[in-house]
Amino acid sequence: MSFEQIIVSGNAEQLEESELSLLETLDHVLNSGLVIAGEITISVADIDLVFLGLNVLLSSVEAAQEVLQRRVTDAK
Amino acid sequence: MSLYLYCLLDDDFIVENVIFSGPREGISGSLVTLFIPEDFALLVSDFAGTSVPVTRENVLLHAAVVNAVLPETTPLPFRFGTLTTKAALDSFLAARSQALRAKFELVRGCVEMNVKIIWNREWIEEKSAVEMKPGTAFLTEKRRQIFGSEARVTEATKIAAWLEERLSNSIRETRVNTNTTDKLLVTAAHLVERGSIDEYRSRLKNAQLERPELHFLASGPWPPYSFANIDLEFKTQFGVS
Amino acid sequence: MELSPENPLPAEPEIETSHVEEFVEQLRCVTDSLPSRINIDAHSVEQGLAKLVLTLIEFIRRLLEKQAVRRMEGGDLSPEQIEELGLALMRLEAKLHELKTQFGLKDEDLNLDLGPIGRLI
Numbered sequence: 001m002s003f004e005q006i007i008v009s010g011n012a013e014q015l016e017e018s019e020l021s022l023l024e025t026l027d028h029v030l031n032s033g034l035v036i037a038g039e040i041t042i043s044v045a046d047i048d049l050v051f052l053g054l055n056v057l058l059s060s061v062e063a064a065q066e067v068l069q070r071r072v073t074d075a076k
Numbered sequence: 077m078s079l080y081l082y083c084l085l086d087d088d089f090i091v092e093n094v095i096f097s098g099p100r101e102g103i104s105g106s107l108v109t110l111f112i113p114e115d116f117a118l119l120v121s122d123f124a125g126t127s128v129p130v131t132r133e134n135v136l137l138h139a140a141v142v143n144a145v146l147p148e149t150t151p152l153p154f155r156f157g158t159l160t161t162k163a164a165l166d167s168f169l170a171a172r173s174q175a176l177r178a179k180f181e182l183v184r185g186c187v188e189m190n191v192k193i194i195w196n197r198e199w200i201e202e203k204s205a206v207e208m209k210p211g212t213a214f215l216t217e218k219r220r221q222i223f224g225s226e227a228r229v230t231e232a233t234k235i236a237a238w239l240e241e242r243l244s245n246s247i248r249e250t251r252v253n254t255n256t257t258d259k260l261l262v263t264a265a266h267l268v269e270r271g272s273i274d275e276y277r278s279r280l281k282n283a284q285l286e287r288p289e290l291h292f293l294a295s296g297p298w299p300p301y302s303f304a305n306i307d308l309e310f311k312t313q314f315g316v317s
Numbered sequence: 318m319e320l321s322p323e324n325p326l327p328a329e330p331e332i333e334t335s336h337v338e339e340f341v342e343q344l345r346c347v348t349d350s351l352p353s354r355i356n357i358d359a360h361s362v363e364q365g366l367a368k369l370v371l372t373l374i375e376f377i378r379r380l381l382e383k384q385a386v387r388r389m390e391g392g393d394l395s396p397e398q399i400e401e402l403g404l405a406l407m408r409l410e411a412k413l414h415e416l417k418t419q420f421g422l423k424d425e426d427l428n429l430d431l432g433p434i435g436r437l438i
Contacts, residue, residue, distance in 0.1 A: 016337050022132065023344040024190075024295050024332055025139045030130075032265075032301035033155030034084065036168050147326045187326070194339050211403025212396070218406075219386045229390075255390065260343040270326075293334035297326055 079165060080123040081158040082108070082141045083151035083299065084116060086180045098144025103134050108141055113162070116169050116176070119145070128157040142299045150183050152176065152304045175306040183304075186248055186267045187297035189276060193235060193262040194291040199228040224258045232261040235290070239264060242283040246276040251302045261290075265302035273297065367420045371413070378409055 080103050102108040102121035111120045119141060128134060135156060142153045160168070169176070208216060223229055232254035239262065240250055249267040256263050268276045277294075284292050334340055385402050388394055394402070417423065 013337075016341055017332075020334075020337055020341050020344070021332055022136075023341065024330070026135060027344065028298055028301040029135055029138050029153075029156035031155075032305065033153045034081075034158070034304045034306070035155050036081070036158055036160050036164070143329060192340060192343075194336065194343060196339075209400050209403075211400040211405075211407060213403070214407045215385060215389055215399060215403040218382055219389060222383065222386055223390070255387070257343050257346050259339075260346075291334070291336040291339055293332065293336070293340045295332040296330050298330045 078123045078125070078159045078161060079111070080104075080106070080121040080128065081154040081160060081165070082119040082121070082138060083145070083153045084118050084176065084180075085110075085145065085151050086149050086184060088149055088184075096144060098141045099137060102141055103128060103137055113166055114169060115173065118165075119151075123159055128159060130157065146187065146297065146299050150180075150186055151299055152179055152183065153299045153301050155301075155305075172306060179304065179306060182249065183267060183300045186269050186300065187273070188300045188302055189266045189268050189273070189296035190294065190298065190302075191239065191262070191264045191266070191280065192260060192293040192295075193239070193264075194259050194293075195231075195235075195261050195289065196259060196291070197289075199225040199258075223255050228258065228261070229254065236262045236264065239283060242286075243276060243279050246272045246279055249303065267300060267303055268297075367416075368422060371416060371420065371422060375413060378406075378413055381409075382406055 082102070096108070096110070096119075098108065100108060104121070104123060104125070106121040106123060108119055108121055111118045138156050142151055145151050220226075236252045236254050240247075240252075243266065247266040247268055251265040253263040254261060266276070280292075280294055284290070385406055389399055389402075
């Protein structure tokens with residue numbers, strides 16, 4: 001049984017628990033973990049502020065939204 | 077052809093004797109394979125393309141692959157979506173060899189456990205009596221907009237310290253964030269030795285009983301995502317460390 | 318290395334809470350409020366480029382603001398550095414506002430909802 005099917009056939013409580021599990025997983029794999037080279041640093045007033053792997057971030061940001069939207073449509 | 081990276085594996089991972097029990101097929105259907113350049117071992121997949129679609133399927137796959145080795149060894153997980161070439165990987169490993177070894181020293185034998193704490197209460201904002209210079213006043217107001225009142229920040233820090241103290245010997249290291257959302261006061265990641273998981277859990281249960289007004293979420297064991305990164309260790313990202 | 322056959326790890330991380338809904342709500346806040354795609358309106362080509370550029374700058378500006386606040390919170394900046402940072406960002410905000418006005422664009426036009434994205438950075 002794929003993850004998607006489990007979501008669709010569950011009741012409200014199971015749905016929420018699955019979503020919680022997904023959110024927790026997202027929290028880990030998108031927000032943390034080793035990052036490999038390809039970062040840039042943006043400074044303001046000589047202070048380094050933003051330091052990130054831009055390509056990873058952009059795909060994470062754009063599509064984490066998709067993940068959550070899909071969850072909503074799957075549930076309908 | 078790029079490589080998709082799942083995690084780095086420690087020296088103690090005995091390749092021949094351990095059967096990988098995770099998903100055989102990884103991101104975009106490519107096989108999950110063990111890759112051993114020079115002095116390190118990694119779990120990787122071949123990947124054709126320039127960016128990884130962040131779909132639920134892929135995210136869960138990544139998590140499942142890394143999680144599959146956890147019963148045998150503590151890996152250093154890569155962030156989701158890490159693509160590289162063999163050459164770039166070699167250069168990364170060579171340049172970071174010492175830092176990575178040190179990371180393995182830190183996480184060896186441990187797992188990551190997480191605690192999140194919600195407190196449903198109103199925070200009263202105080203007016204600032206102190207005269208501030210314009211730039212500082214600007215940032216202070218922005219801070220209030222993002223993090224809520226001073227009272228909230230203080231309380232969140234106190235709770236984080238209290239939690240740490242209650243868990244004390246059962247944890248090797250902590251990463252804490254007290255600035256997530258208004259209600260989510262504390263997000264903590266704890267590095268816990270495998271043998272100490274039970275003690276950790278029981279201490280956590282006792283702590284919960286002590287403060288019934290706080291709502292807890294405990295999760296784990298996870299691979300040590302929050303402790304892996306050797307570059308992005310900002311105090312800003314993780315608050316008090 | 319500690320192999321613990323007496324205490325085998327569960328197959329997957331377990332989540333334990335008595336308040337599932339609450340945490341779902343809060344965690345959604347963290348991952349949900351992400352910037353929309355940059356909206357290039359094909360019907361107003363003239364404004365199109367300005368919108369694109371300003372959206373990007375606005376995105377970065379908000380990022381920087383959030384990071385500046387976090388650095389300030391982190392306690393590793395001197396009062397002078399905080400003041401410098403604040404002034405620079407103040408000017409940046411004012412400049413952006415000026416540019417938006419010049420092009421007749423409002424915040425909504427730039428189609429941004431940053432939310433607590435700082436968490437991802």
